[in-house]
Amino acid sequence: MPDAEPGKSPDNPWPVRAVATRLAKYIDRLGGVWVEGQIAQLNMRPTVAFIVLRDPAADMSLTVVCPRDLVLDAPVKLAEGVQVVMHGKFQFHTARGTISLWANEIRAVGLGELLERIERLRRLLEAEGLFDPRLKRPLPFLPNLVGLITGRASAAERDVLTVARSRWPAVRFAVRNTAVQGPQTVPQIVEALRELDADPEVDVIVIARGGGDINALLPFYDETLCREIARCTTPVVSAIGHEPDNPLCDLVADVRAATPTDAAKRIVPDAAAEQQLIDEMRRRAARALRNWVHREQHLLDQLRSRPVLAQPLAALDTRAEEIERVRAAARRDIVRLIDVESDRIGHLSARLATLGPAATLARGYAVVQTLPDAAVLRTTADAPAGTRLRIRVADGAIAAVSEGPADARPEPNAAEQKDARK
Structure with missing residues (x-):
C-alpha cells in the first residue's frame, strides 16, 4: 500500500515547521488590506508600536505592529478609543504562531465621513422601525428598582442618584459601572443591559453619560448597542451628553432625557x-x-x-271640607228626591185606591165570580141555573148558587121575599 500524502494521516504528519512555513506563505499571498477599527491598546516601544485594533460593533480585535515613527507622524494623535483606518500586510510569525498586521499607513476617520456613516446607519434603523413612536414603552409612575448604567464615580452617576433621591428618598438603584468611552464601552454596556433587563425587579433602565465631542460619544452611535436597546423588554431612558447631543441610542430608547439630571426627574416623581x-x-x-x-x-x-310640606295636612283638611259639603249636598238631594217620590207614590196610591175595586166594593158594589175557574161573571149567560158563584163584597166573600137569569123566574111571593130577606 503506497504511503499517504504528508499531513493527511497520523502515520505521515507534517512537522510544526512545515505547517508554519506553509501558513506564512499562504498569508503572505493575501497582499495589502485596509482595516478600520478603534484603538483598544497602544504600547510604544523604542522602534515599533504595538496596537490592538478592535471592532466597535463586535467583540473581535486584531494585533497591529507598525514603526514608532508612523504613530508619531499620524494625522491625529493616536490614543485609546480613536477611530482609525490602517493599511498593511498580514504576517504570520512562525516562531510564535501568531498573526499580526504590519501597518505602513495610518489615516484618521474624517468627521464628514464619520457623520455620513452615522447618517446611513440612522436611515437603516429608521427603515427597520426601531424609531417608531408606537414601540416606545411608557415609564412606570413609581419604579420598584431603577437600573443605572454609567461610568464609575462619574458626574452623571452622582447627578442621577442625588436628584432622584432628593425627589423620592425611597427610590432604589441597581448600579452597573461600565466604560462610557473607548472600545470597551459597547460590550460592557450591552452586557449590563442584558443583566438588568433579565432582572424582574428592575422596572426602568437608565443609560447616563456626561457630555463630550462626537468621538467621545461614538460608542452610543453603535449599531450593536442600538439594537440591544430595542430588544429590551424593560423601558430604557437614554441620558447621553447634553441637550445638543443626540446619539442614535436616544432615538431607539423609549425616553430621551436631555441630561442625566433630566433623566432622574423623569424616572421618579417629586415627593413634595x-x-x-x-x-x-x-x-x-x-x-x-x-x-x-x-x-x-x-x-x-x-x-x-x-x-305642601310646611302644612302637609292642610290639603287634606281642604279636601275633607269639600267632601263634607258634597256629602251634605248629596244627602239633601237624596232626601228631596225621596220626598218627591213619596208624594208621587201617595198621589198614585190615592188614585189607585179611588179607581181600584176596593173603593168600588166599599160603595156597595160586588164582584161575582163563577167557580171553580174564578172567572168574573159578565153576562147572565155565564151563570145558568145551578152554577156555583163566589160573591166578593167590601168585607169578604160569600158563596151562592145561581138559579138562572132573573127574567126566566117567576116573581116571588111575599113569603119567599120574606124568606129571602131572612
Whole structure:
C-alpha cells in the first residue's frame, strides 16, 4: 500500500515547521488590506508600536505592529478609543504562531465621513422601525428598582442618584459601572443591559453619560448597542451628553432625557410636588363636597318651605271640607228626591185606591165570580141555573148558587121575599 500524502494521516504528519512555513506563505499571498477599527491598546516601544485594533460593533480585535515613527507622524494623535483606518500586510510569525498586521499607513476617520456613516446607519434603523413612536414603552409612575448604567464615580452617576433621591428618598438603584468611552464601552454596556433587563425587579433602565465631542460619544452611535436597546423588554431612558447631543441610542430608547439630571426627574416623581398635588386634590374634594352639601341643603330648605310640606295636612283638611259639603249636598238631594217620590207614590196610591175595586166594593158594589175557574161573571149567560158563584163584597166573600137569569123566574111571593130577606 503506497504511503499517504504528508499531513493527511497520523502515520505521515507534517512537522510544526512545515505547517508554519506553509501558513506564512499562504498569508503572505493575501497582499495589502485596509482595516478600520478603534484603538483598544497602544504600547510604544523604542522602534515599533504595538496596537490592538478592535471592532466597535463586535467583540473581535486584531494585533497591529507598525514603526514608532508612523504613530508619531499620524494625522491625529493616536490614543485609546480613536477611530482609525490602517493599511498593511498580514504576517504570520512562525516562531510564535501568531498573526499580526504590519501597518505602513495610518489615516484618521474624517468627521464628514464619520457623520455620513452615522447618517446611513440612522436611515437603516429608521427603515427597520426601531424609531417608531408606537414601540416606545411608557415609564412606570413609581419604579420598584431603577437600573443605572454609567461610568464609575462619574458626574452623571452622582447627578442621577442625588436628584432622584432628593425627589423620592425611597427610590432604589441597581448600579452597573461600565466604560462610557473607548472600545470597551459597547460590550460592557450591552452586557449590563442584558443583566438588568433579565432582572424582574428592575422596572426602568437608565443609560447616563456626561457630555463630550462626537468621538467621545461614538460608542452610543453603535449599531450593536442600538439594537440591544430595542430588544429590551424593560423601558430604557437614554441620558447621553447634553441637550445638543443626540446619539442614535436616544432615538431607539423609549425616553430621551436631555441630561442625566433630566433623566432622574423623569424616572421618579417629586415627593413634595406629589404631596402638594394630593393636598390640593383633597382641598378641591372637600370644597366640592361642601358645595354639594350646601346645594342639597338649600334644595331641602326650599322644599320644606313649600306649603305642601310646611302644612302637609292642610290639603287634606281642604279636601275633607269639600267632601263634607258634597256629602251634605248629596244627602239633601237624596232626601228631596225621596220626598218627591213619596208624594208621587201617595198621589198614585190615592188614585189607585179611588179607581181600584176596593173603593168600588166599599160603595156597595160586588164582584161575582163563577167557580171553580174564578172567572168574573159578565153576562147572565155565564151563570145558568145551578152554577156555583163566589160573591166578593167590601168585607169578604160569600158563596151562592145561581138559579138562572132573573127574567126566566117567576116573581116571588111575599113569603119567599120574606124568606129571602131572612
